[in-house]
Amino acid sequence: MLCGISQGGLTESSEARYAEIGREMALSNDFLHPRMLGIGHYHKPPVTYAITALGYKLFGYNEFGARFFLAVALIIQLLLVYKMGKLWFDDRKTGIYAALIYFTFPIALASVLNLTTDAFLNTFILSSIYCFLYAKLKKNTSFLYLGYVLLGIAFLVKGPVAFLPVALFMICYKIINKEPVKPSKHTVLGIVLLLLISASWFIAIVLEKPNLLDHFIEDQIIKRSVDASQFKRSKPLWYYLVFAPLLCLPWTVPFVYVLIAKRNHLKFTLQLKVLGFTCLAILVVFSLFSSKLIFYILPLYPLLALFFAGIYRQLLEKEKGYFILTYKVGFGILTGMAIALLCIPAFEYKIWLSILALAVIGSYFYWWNFKANASKSTRLFGLSTGATCILLLLYFSFAPQNELLMRSFKPQFSFIKEQRKDLKEYKVIVYDYRLPSAEFYLGDRIITVSNTNYESLRDTRFEKDSSWTRSYIDLRNPKNYPKFEALLKDPNNIIITKDRRPIPDSLDHLTKKFKVEEFGDWRVHY
Structure with missing residues (x-):
């Protein structure tokens, strides 16, 4: 991942915007006032720009410096998904399954191949949820406070939207576990700490420029949520309900199969219920906003990975059809992608590299299917993880050859x-x-x-x-x-x-x- 993130130029407009604001921040050493092309840019809080600026300080003003911490964010997310699965399900294998499933989600990889706020926001949200869960299960108040600190930083990445996934998770957790709502003194102090961190930059900037207050409230909160047409992001109500499942293929297909054909074989534990209802709540609530981009629901996918892992842990070794269906769907998607890329005349690619890639993929699949002496779960996750790694390598080779098509100038x-x-x-x-x-x-x-x-x-x-x-x-x-x-x-x-x-x-x-x-x-x- 780290070897390939410098491949391909910055793409317009989002990635180039974040990269340039971070560059100007690093050059000026002014981490309070984001600027783009010499003009103040107060559309979002400064954490993403500051992280990008740090990348430039470490590695120079280039694509690698701009994208370095995206790769770090993915590593942290995978570690958190593993730790959360191991902690909550009290099972190391479930944690491993969840991390490997999340790694193969197309949306998870896409979020760290292009510099925006989304990967960093997702990292801080997931960190916060993990801390709250650890504090609850292990009775550790220090993790409770850490969770509020991380949630405050998430707010400084993208604003109030950071609160929604965490709040929905905690609400579903309490309802399903039938816990009474009785805030402790630690919860009250944690919320105070959260509000102080969240408001810190806004207070500092508004004290200096009072007219920014109306800009933050009207333009960046109300209009973005209600009047999405102003930002060309208005989508129909069903947008997420249709596209969200497509971005976690092939894992959604066997899940639907289980619900229809094998539901009696599956035990919906408290963990699965909390995860399932939280995912549904995130989809419904975000669908109500008129402003929709697919990365807005990125925090849904670590929870979905945990949900799918919990199901796989129960059924994978027992249900042969479950394994075969997952394998067939995954193989079909890979084959379809390969054919589509080869048939699109606008794309440029090196024929020798394509032949080599096909040979590697074919050999890899042959070994795991016919030579590897392993369990179904090991074979399935070996195939899916390996295929994802090969696709990443192909992308890193493909991107520099098609920069104009990918909106890099x-x-x-x-x-x-x-x-x-x-x-x-x-x-x-x-x-x-x-x-x-x-x-x-x-x-x-x-x-x-x-x-x-x-x-x-x-x-x-x-x-x-x-x-x-x-x-x-x-x-x-x-x-x-x-x-x-x-x-x-x-x-x-x-x-x-x-x-x-x-x-x-x-x-x-x-x-x-x-x-x-x-x-x-x-x-x-x-």
């Missing part, structure tokens, strides 16, 4: 560097789009020009001075046209445009002298 930035390698002074004008990766790869020579595209608009209400005007031009103000026109007249400058938003016709004559290099839908004028 590193190739065009490399082209710009090559064209201007003998020049120290030039500007790169990004017209009517916001490309944080441009500054990551090209430095502070980027000027964003906003015209009609909402994605290129910047919120400058909270800027104390006018230094941001050096890197941002808003053409909605006619007074800024002369500045934009002067940039176009300089032959040393470079312009980046997209097909759907070309330079205005009134200024088109200024770009006639430029050559044009095409990168998919994008154009580099030089």
